[in-house]
Amino acid sequence: MNAYPPLTREFYAQHATRVARDLLGAVLVRRLADGTLIRARIVETEAYSGTDDLASHGRAKRTPRNLPMYGEAGHAYVYLTYGMHWLLNVVAEPAETPAAALIRAVEPLEGIEHIAAQRSGRPQREWTSGPARLTAALGITGAHNKLDMTTQDNGLWITAGTPVPDSAVRTGARIGLGKRVPEPWFSIAWRWWIADNPHVSKPQFSKA
DNA sequence: CCGAGGATTATCT
């Protein structure tokens, strides 16, 4: 019965960098209202952690938008960027510590037809290779903000997959940060992806 | 192949 059990709150309560690293290879699961099941392997993530991380929404104070980052680990933090794109994060670390892991890219495993329909007209490798592309493909919006992802009840959770060994993991600077983000935050290697995976958004800034 | 620029709006200063 309980296929695809959600990752535990204890897992998400770890430091955002550990959560982001270990989410590689895990499987994002989405169950639509009509029962359609979509599964996609996580192939790229980023970490945002603490009030001193000047690239994070948690850098300043508590605001209505970043409030979920201060909440309980394992909940979704979904927000709109550039006025049109939804980005999915999972809250990490204990409550009161603003931290989250951004899901940047996934590899479709199941529910391919549904994904293709949402991303029609585009080549397959662009279906879910980007943080806003995957939310569009899986139908994730602001309606999912703050939902608990340690239960299947909300139709959105992550289950364990085949672990990815360090030898297959690459790291680099986070993508898309504003020009005014100071070092070391601008260049810190808080982005993780699976080497040679075609669904990664921008594999080029390679680094072991 | 690549770089430039537009889309579009909630949120913060």
Place this chain on the structure above:
DNA sequence: GATAATCCTCGGA
């Protein structure tokens, strides 16, 4: 009023 954890299209090489 400016910005933004992005994506897409278009023009040029």
